Amino acid sequence: MTPVRISLAAAIASILLILVVLELIRGRRLKERYALLWLVTGIVLLVLSAWRGGLNTIAGWLGVSTYPPAILFAAATLFVIVLLLHYSTVLSELHDRNVVLAQRVALLEQRLQELAGRSPGAPEEEGAERELTEPRERAR
Amino acid sequence: MSGPRVIAVVPARDEADAIGPVVAGVLALDGRFDVVVVDDGSTDATAAVAAEHGAAVVRLPFNLGIGGAVQTGFQYALSKGYALAVRLDGDGQHDPGELPKLLAPVERGEADIVTGSRFAGENDGYRPPLARRAGIVWFAKLVSLLTRQRVTDTTSGFQALNRKGIALFAGDYPSDYPEVEATLLVLKHRLRLAEVPVQMRERTHGTSSITFLRSVYYMLKVTLALFVAMFRRYTLPEEKARP
Numbered sequence: 001m002t003p004v005r006i007s008l009a010a011a012i013a014s015i016l017l018i019l020v021v022l023e024l025i026r027g028r029r030l031k032e033r034y035a036l037l038w039l040v041t042g043i044v045l046l047v048l049s050a051w052r053g054g055l056n057t058i059a060g061w062l063g064v065s066t067y068p069p070a071i072l073f074a075a076a077t078l079f080v081i082v083l084l085l086h087y088s089t090v091l092s093e094l095h096d097r098n099v100v101l102a103q104r105v106a107l108l109e110q111r112l113q114e115l116a117g118r119s120p121g122a123p124e125e126e127g128a129e130r131e132l133t134e135p136r137e138r139a140r
Numbered sequence: 141m142s143g144p145r146v147i148a149v150v151p152a153r154d155e156a157d158a159i160g161p162v163v164a165g166v167l168a169l170d171g172r173f174d175v176v177v178v179d180d181g182s183t184d185a186t187a188a189v190a191a192e193h194g195a196a197v198v199r200l201p202f203n204l205g206i207g208g209a210v211q212t213g214f215q216y217a218l219s220k221g222y223a224l225a226v227r228l229d230g231d232g233q234h235d236p237g238e239l240p241k242l243l244a245p246v247e248r249g250e251a252d253i254v255t256g257s258r259f260a261g262e263n264d265g266y267r268p269p270l271a272r273r274a275g276i277v278w279f280a281k282l283v284s285l286l287t288r289q290r291v292t293d294t295t296s297g298f299q300a301l302n303r304k305g306i307a308l309f310a311g312d313y314p315s316d317y318p319e320v321e322a323t324l325l326v327l328k329h330r331l332r333l334a335e336v337p338v339q340m341r342e343r344t345h346g347t348s349s350i351t352f353l354r355s356v357y358y359m360l361k362v363t364l365a366l367f368v369a370m371f372r373r374y375t376l377p378e379e380k381a382r383p
Contacts, residue, residue: 099315102201103212106178107219110198 010049149213152230256298
């Protein structure tokens with residue numbers, strides 16, 4: 001059996017984690033999509049800490065005989081790794097989108113300048129456009 | 141003067157001193173060449189100089205790296221409806237005078253993409269440092285092996301393409317050190333690749349962006365990317381073009 005104090009401390013920490021995640025979702029500061037992993041983490045940790053015989057059972061399966069609460073750390077670490085990996089994929093996706101946006105903006109800007117250069121009746125706008133995008137040309 | 145117009149895609153970053161002659165050199169060839177310079181977040185007057193010399197200029201809002209810049213150029217070519225494109229570097233190491241030779245196999249319909257190779261024919265002008273040469277040979281052998289087609293220079297950024305090639309590169313182009321992966325991409329999409337021997341000049345300005353440590357990192361990264369790319373599934377560009 002897990003010592004009561006460890007169980008209690010771990011359970012309180014897990015509940016706090018779940019509450020914070022729920023609050024962040026409520027305040028729209030965390031997208032549900034990312035919140036799900038966090039919630040699962042919190043719930044699994046809560047179950048592991050509250051189910052006092054469970055830790056020993058799982059430790060027994062995995063051959064951990066000296067200190068069953070180490071399973072708590074193992075589970076937490078595993079989730080952290082999964083979360084980090086998840087973030088790497090999110091970052092990659094954002095990076096790709098960022099590139100696409102930069103390319104679209106650049107091509108649109110070129111098109112805009114081309115059109116502005118062709119249209120005869122807009123001298124001020126053309127001047128403003130050049131000032132905006134090619135300040136170094138003037139400096140030279 | 142006859143024949144379809146050709147767009148020359150020139151990626152450039154901080155090449156204000158070199159870009160002028162490159163643009164002028166291409167435009168001086170014959171009347172069918174247009175030039176688009178993709179300014180990849182330069183802090184100098186690259187864009188202004190290129191525009192002065194008669195190039196269309198696409199300015200990226202921040203530095204994307206060579207792959208992103210080249211892809212932007214092909215997106216420009218695609219949207220403007222060009223049937224033929226060439227790509228050359230903005231630092232002056234590619235001689236615009238070689239462009240007609242590069243374009244010839246594409247125009248004859250013998251290849252979709254032609255790469256200017258420093259090693260395809262006898263060549264005594266270009267002797268890169270040992271480490272770089274080793275890398276170039278390594279990738280040439282590796283890509284040849286993976287695709288079962290003989291290529292001698294996978295790191296060359298001196299190319300001519302038809303509409304199929306333009307569409308492929310506009311939609312999908314590798315990012316960091318793109319040429320090797322792009323070669324694989326071309327062959328995996330079953331586009332016909334040919335090589336034409338070319339001479340390359342020493343850089344006229346600045347220093348090459350590839351130092352020794354970077355070369356090592358580059359070789360590891362690109363080798364990994366190649367193996368991963370081998371196991372990726374590809375759709376042919378024609379299929380992709382359909383809505």
